Amino acid sequence: MSEAPKPHRPTTEARWVRVTTTLVSLVFLGLFLVLPLIAVFVEAFRSGVGAYFASFQDPDALAAIRLTLMVAAIAVPLNLVFGIAASWAIAKFHFKGKSLLITLIDLPFSVSPVVAGLVFILLFGAQGLLGPWLRAHDVEIIFALPGIVLATVFVTFPFVARELIPLMQDQGTADEEAALSLGASGFKAFWTVTLPNVRWALLYGVLLCNARAMGEFGAVAVVSGHIRGETNTMPLHVEILYNEYNFVAAFAVASLLALLALLTLAAKSFLEWRYGDAIAARAAH
Amino acid sequence: MPAAIKAIGLGVASLAFMIAGTMLGPRPAVAQTSFLNVSYDPTRELYRAINQKFEEETRPQGKKINIRMSHGGSGSQARAVIDGLDADVVTLALAADIDEIARRTNRIPSDWQKRLPNNSAPYTSTIVFLVRKGNPKGIRDWDDLIKPGIQVITPNPKTSGGARWNYLAAYAYGVERRGGDQQAQAFVAQIFKNAPVLDTGARGSTNTFARRGIGDVLLAWENEAFLALDELGADKFEIVVPSISILAEPPVTLVDGNVDRKGTRAIAQAYLEFLYSPTAQAVIAKHYYRPMKPDAAAPQDVARFPDIKLVTIDQFFGGWDEAQRKHFADGGIFDAILKSNR
Numbered sequence: 001m002s003e004a005p006k007p008h009r010p011t012t013e014a015r016w017v018r019v020t021t022t023l024v025s026l027v028f029l030g031l032f033l034v035l036p037l038i039a040v041f042v043e044a045f046r047s048g049v050g051a052y053f054a055s056f057q058d059p060d061a062l063a064a065i066r067l068t069l070m071v072a073a074i075a076v077p078l079n080l081v082f083g084i085a086a087s088w089a090i091a092k093f094h095f096k097g098k099s100l101l102i103t104l105i106d107l108p109f110s111v112s113p114v115v116a117g118l119v120f121i122l123l124f125g126a127q128g129l130l131g132p133w134l135r136a137h138d139v140e141i142i143f144a145l146p147g148i149v150l151a152t153v154f155v156t157f158p159f160v161a162r163e164l165i166p167l168m169q170d171q172g173t174a175d176e177e178a179a180l181s182l183g184a185s186g187f188k189a190f191w192t193v194t195l196p197n198v199r200w201a202l203l204y205g206v207l208l209c210n211a212r213a214m215g216e217f218g219a220v221a222v223v224s225g226h227i228r229g230e231t232n233t234m235p236l237h238v239e240i241l242y243n244e245y246n247f248v249a250a251f252a253v254a255s256l257l258a259l260l261a262l263l264t265l266a267a268k269s270f271l272e273w274r275y276g277d278a279i280a281a282r283a284a285h
Numbered sequence: 286m287p288a289a290i291k292a293i294g295l296g297v298a299s300l301a302f303m304i305a306g307t308m309l310g311p312r313p314a315v316a317q318t319s320f321l322n323v324s325y326d327p328t329r330e331l332y333r334a335i336n337q338k339f340e341e342e343t344r345p346q347g348k349k350i351n352i353r354m355s356h357g358g359s360g361s362q363a364r365a366v367i368d369g370l371d372a373d374v375v376t377l378a379l380a381a382d383i384d385e386i387a388r389r390t391n392r393i394p395s396d397w398q399k400r401l402p403n404n405s406a407p408y409t410s411t412i413v414f415l416v417r418k419g420n421p422k423g424i425r426d427w428d429d430l431i432k433p434g435i436q437v438i439t440p441n442p443k444t445s446g447g448a449r450w451n452y453l454a455a456y457a458y459g460v461e462r463r464g465g466d467q468q469a470q471a472f473v474a475q476i477f478k479n480a481p482v483l484d485t486g487a488r489g490s491t492n493t494f495a496r497r498g499i500g501d502v503l504l505a506w507e508n509e510a511f512l513a514l515d516e517l518g519a520d521k522f523e524i525v526v527p528s529i530s531i532l533a534e535p536p537v538t539l540v541d542g543n544v545d546r547k548g549t550r551a552i553a554q555a556y557l558e559f560l561y562s563p564t565a566q567a568v569i570a571k572h573y574y575r576p577m578k579p580d581a582a583a584p585q586d587v588a589r590f591p592d593i594k595l596v597t598i599d600q601f602f603g604g605w606d607e608a609q610r611k612h613f614a615d616g617g618i619f620d621a622i623l624k625s626n627r
Contacts (some may be wrong), residue, residue, distance in 0.1 A: 126369030126390065135369065143370045225370045227321065227354045240356075242490045244329055245516040 040258050043214045043251035050173070063229040064237035064253070070145070071233060072213040075152040079209050083160025088194065090161075090178065091168030102165070116154050117222025120147060136170035145227030148233065151219040154211045163205030167198050200275040204268060211264040215257060287302040319351035320373035320549045321365055321554070325359040325446055325458040325535065326486040327509045328376065331572040338568060350552065357445030358486035366390075368538065373544050373553040374573050376537040378446020380404070380598075381613075384539055392542025406534035407560035408574035410597055412447075412454040414525040415494065415510045422501045426527050427458040430451075430502060431475035432579070438500035440490045441483035442612075442619055444537070448487070449613060451504040454531040457596045461529055495522065506533070511573035511589070531615040532595040 045052050055061060056259045086105060090098060108116065122128050124141040134197045134253060136143060175197065179189040195202075217235040234257055241250035314574050336352040343350055355370065356497060359378035365431040366372045367389050376614065377383055378411055380398055387393040398405045422435060426554050430437050455476055459469025481499065484490040494503035495517045502525075505513070537557055546551040559565055563581035570582030579587045602608040612618045 074490065121368050124369075125365060133370060140371075218412065224358055225365055228354045230353060241493065243326075253322075 005264055006168050012282070029212055037258060039229075040251055040254050043247060044255040047248045047250075051248050052252050052255075055249035060229040060232070060250065061237060061241075061249065061253055064232050064234050066257070067145070067148070067230075067232070068214050069105055071149055071152050074149050075156055075213045076206060078153055079156050079160050080202075080206055081154070082157070083164060083205060083209075084195075085093040086161045086264030087164035087168050087191070087198075090165055091171075092194070105158050105161050107154055113216065114222055115152075118187050119201050120223050129240075142223050143227070143231060147223040148220050148231065151223050152213050152216055152271050155216050156213045159209035159212060160205035163201050163208070164198055167201045167282040168194070173198055200271055204271050207264050207267055207271075211261055214260055288560065293301060296504075301488075313486060318354060318549065318552055320544075320547075321353045321355065321371055322374050322375040322376055322449075322551050323355045323362050323370060323372035325362060325378040327447070327487045327491075327506055327512070328354055328513065328535075329354070331569065332376070334568045334572060335560065335565055339556060342559070342564070343555075344385075352556070358440070358444045359487065360444045371543055371547070372540050373547065373549050374539055374557055375536065376539060377532075378535050379449060379605060380534070380536050381449075381609040383536060384605060384609070386540070390542065392540050393538060394541065398536060400538065401557060402561060403535075403577045404534055405450075405536040405538055407537060407565070407570045407577055408535065408558075409577070410507045410533045410574055411530045411534065411593060412504060413489075413507045413510050413530065413591075413593075414451050414527060415502065415505050415513060415522050416525050416620050418521050418523055420523060420525065424502050424525055427455055427472075427476075427529070428513045430455075430479060433474065435477045435479050435502065435593060436481050437476055437502055437504065438494040439477075439480055439483065439491050439504040440487055444485040445487055445490075447506050447509070447533075448483075448490075449506075450506070450531055450533045451607065452612065452619065453598065454502075454527075454529070454604060457531055457601055458527070458529045461596075462600075463576040470618055470622065473618075476624055478626050479624055483579050489512060506573070507590070508573035526591045526593055528594065530593045530595055530598045531601075534598070 044055075055064075089095070090102060119143060123130055124134060124147065125131050126135060141150070173228065176189050177194045179193045180186070184192070215232075216233075217239075220233055221236055224233070224236055226232060226236065226240070230239070234253055238250050238254045238257070241247075241253060250272060314580050322332060322336075332352075332354055336354070339352065340350055355365075355372075357365070359382050362370075363375070363377060363382035363385050366386050375383055375386065383393065383397060384395075386577065387397060401407070403409075403584055414424060416422070418560060423429065424435070429435065439451045442448040442452045452473060455473050456469045459472035460466060463472055482493055484493055486505060489504060490503060491509055491513055495513055503510070503513075507524075507540050510522075514524070515542060537560060539550065539553055542549075544553050560569075561577065563578070566576040566578045566581035567583060567586075570576045570579070570586040573589070575590055576582045578586070598605055598608060603613075610617065
């Protein structure tokens with residue numbers, strides 16, 4: 001019988017090392033995250049609260065907010081369904097080409113969003129592969145809502161799946177096997193066993209996915225066509241307002257995006273604090 | 286049902302509710318004719334004013350017209366129309382970009398520029414310098430741009446129409462004052478050596494210079510320079526007029542393939558002709574574009590335009606077709622300049 005290991009601190013570095021690293025990261029965070037965030041709100045309120053709220057009465061700003069919500073409302077559920085299906089297949093079954101599928105899911109992380117947008121232009125643009133057929137049948141994809149949704153789905157593809165796969169793999173198939181042996185149907189096992197097991201990670205993934213869907217700029221800019229009040233999402237509208245010397249309105253819309261991000265962050269922290277154990281199983285990435 | 290799934294369901298439901306809420310706002314009861322004007326970067330304010338006048342003029346005829354706008358760098362806008370952006374009219378920074386659409390899509394006839402007066406340019410402009418108040422670096426003419434330590438801000442001629450006019454104005458100066466093509470090329474190369482950033486569009490460069498405070502001199506559309514004084518403070522900048530510049534002709538045309546498909550030819554044609562009307566010409570001068578018919582504009586607006594010796598693209602460069610091929614096409618003089626500066 002060996003002796004029980006002595007309890008000791010997980011790190012043995014000297015105190016000054018810990019203090020310095022903490023300070024460095026705090027200063028870094030403050031400089032690159034907190035300061036810009038404050039700047040956004042300072043600029044937005046520069047001409048007073050009235051001007052701030054007046055910015056949201058502009059029909060083009062409202063159209064941009066509406067479009068952004070609409071795009072997120074389509075893209076997030078799509079990626080929710082896809083994410084669950086993919087992670088379920090990957091974690092619970094063995095099949096050929098599994099690692100290829102995992103690599104493919106990660107692809108949007110490594111492809112530049114601008115390239116992603118251009119790919120859709122090459123596919124659906126008037127000079128593209130399917131362009132002439134689409135035009136002949138009066139189907140609008142690029143420079144309209146479908147194109148923007150496609151680009152957003154592409155960019156936010158990995159968020160839900162990436163969150164679920166490690167957790168599901170970790171949990172294994174024992175619970176499902178038990179359910180099946182007790183006579184549950186495959187669907188019932190999925191609904192009453194698999195899904196509840198991953199619920200918090202799922203919510204977490206959806207939050208991240210939503211934040212990115214609303215904030216995406218590059219890919220959407222390529223396929224948007226920049227039609228005022230029509231195909232400009234909030235991030236694009238911020239750029240337009242800024243370019244029109246309308247700085248208060250630009251930062252007002254930007255502050256709305258920042259608020260969304262902060263809310264997401266708060267919800268995420270809450271989930272981590274409340275259900276940390278359930279989420280902790282996910283691999284670091 | 287597990288709480289998390291309920292929460293997700295609730296989130297989706299409330300999102301759907303929000304969207305429904307924003308969509309149920311007041312909707313116009315009258316059927317609308319709508320068309321899309323795809324334009325270049327600095328014309329936002331101009332077309333907002335012109336569109337309003339056009340809507341006022343057509344309202345008595347019982348038509349409700351919804352003019353949709355899209356703005357961006359002239360080259361990238363042309364690219365978008367080629368890729369299927371459903372423009373009814375294009376109002377771009379230079380003829381070469383519309384030529385490009387004509388060549389690649391067959392949606393615009395190749396002789397488009399003869400369809401409207403003045404080479405299809407209802408307004409013209411030129412290239413001037415914007416410097417910081419008091420002109421601390423003493424910039425008077427093109428020669429001053431190649432001095433060591435001067436930072437020149439211009440957009441990228443590959444994507445921006447204004448930048449191509451900048452380039453050609455500098456080149457014309459080089460040919461006139463330095464003796465020939467070779468000297469002009471070396472001269473322009475030196476200017477671009479002094480350019481720390483190349484934005485994609487004219488407005489981007491204006492913001493780089495004016496808001497971010499980068500650079501000593503901005504090469505800008507005359508209208509853009511005046512607008513910057515208006516919007517960002519006449520106490521911060523001043524305009525310097527060089528001894529030679531170029532007559533910039535931003536042309537307009539119908540996209541025949543699109544208007545015929547959508548049945549908007551009549552209204553789009555009326556809109557383009559409206560640009561030549563006294564009403565629109567006055568708006569044009571007010572927004573610092575040089576009107577084709579100065580008589581129609583307010584005299585005090587016209588008086589703001591300085592007298593500059595202007596060379597034209599047709600006489601000096603043999604037209605856009607040739608200028609584009611010689612200077613801006615892949616492997617052209619501009620590419621050679623970037624390469625030699627590297």
